[in-house]
Amino acid sequence: MELSAETVPHWLALHGIDGAGGRFTDLGGGISNLVVLAQLPGRRLVIKQSLARLRVQDEWLSERDRIFREAAAMRWLGPKMTGGHVPELLIEDRENFAIAMEAAPEAALMWKTRLFNGVMEADAARSAGELLGSMVSVSCGQVEAQALFGDQTVFDQLRIDPYYRTTAARHPACAEYFEVLMTESRARRFSLTHGDWSPKNLLTDGQVMWVIDWEVIHYGDPSFDVAFLLNHFFLKSLAMPSQRARLTGLAGIFLESFEATRPTAANWVVSASARHLPALLLARVDGKSPVEYLNEAARLSARACALRAIASGLSHPLEIFA
Secondary structure (H helix, E strand, O other): OOOOOOOHHHHHHHOOOOOOOOEEEEOOOOOOEEEEEEEEOOEEEEEEEEOOEOOOOOOOEOOOOHHHHHHHHHHHHOOOOOOOEOOOEEEEEOOOOEEEEEOOOOOOEEHHHHHHOOOOOHHHHHHHHHHHHHHHHHHOOOHHHHHHHOOOHHHHHHHHHHHHHHHHHHOHHHHHHHHHHHHHHHOOOOEEEOOOOOHHHEEEOOOOEEEOOOOOOEEEOOHHHHHHHHHHHHHHHHHOHHHHHHHHHHHHHHHHHHHHHOOHHHOOHHHHHHHHHHHHHHHHHHOOOOOOOOOHHHHHHHHHHHHHHHHHOOOOHHHHOO
8 A cells, every 4th residue: 555645544544543534744755755644633643654766866775674673763762762752653564664653743843944944953952962872872782772773784775875885986086985984884883873863853843852764773883873963064054154153053062962961982973973974975965865955056065075074084073164
C-alpha cells in the first residue's frame, strides 16, 4: 500500500485507529520518504513510509527497512535522552515499510524555518547541544546499542556515498582527504550517531525541542553529527550574511552545551568534527544532495571556503566561520 493523505485513513483503521473526522495532509517527506500528518480529534500523528529510490536527479538507492531502524531508535532512546523530546512510536507496519508516531505540537516549527525567519534563539542552540550530548552519553559503550544499531549500511547509502564518495569523485584533488576521513571515521565505534542532526529535524515551539528522522542512526562516530549541524549554521550564514555573527554565536552555544553534556571519554569529538566540516560543506555544494537555498555566489563562496579548509586544515571547527 502506498501511503498518502487519501489512503492513510484506511491504513490507520487496519491498525486499530479511527480516523473519522480527521484531517490528513501530505507533508512531502523530503527526498527519502512519504510523510502524512493526521490531525485526529484530540491527537496528532505523523505517518511515514520509506522510499527505495530517493527523489533527486542522480540515482540514489537505499534499503527500505531503514524505517524500522527509526522505529527502534525511538523505542530505545525515547525514555533515555534529556534536554528535549523523542516522538513516541505508535505503529510499526513491516509489510508496508511504514510507521506512525506522535506529532509535535502544532506550534512547533522546524528550527530551520525559525532560523530563516530571523529567530536566533540561544535556548534552541543549547537544547540541540544538550540533546546530542545526552544521546552520546546514554549510548557510549552500551552493548545493547551496539547490537541494535551496529550496521552502518544505511548510513553509507544515505550519507557516506552521496556526500563523501560522490564529492571526492567530482574533486579528484581532494580524494585522499575524503578517503582518510572515511577510514578514520569508520574506525570510531563510540556511540549512537543520528546522521542527520540538522535544523530541519529539530522542531521547536520556543520551549521544547523535538528530534525526528532517525532513519540513518547507527553506532559510530558522533563527531559527524557535531559537524553536520555546524555545517548548517555555516551554510545559513552564507545565505543570510546579515545574520552571520548571530549564527556564529549559536554555533558556539551549541558546542558549549554539547561539551557540558557529553561523557568525559568524548573529549575528542569536537576537534574531530573539524575534519568532517569542510568535507560536508563541499558535499552540500557538489554532492548528490546540494543545499537548495544558496544562490550561485554563495555556492562559489562555500566551495572556495571548503577547498581552502581542506587544503590548510582546521584546528577547531569554528575557525571555518572566520
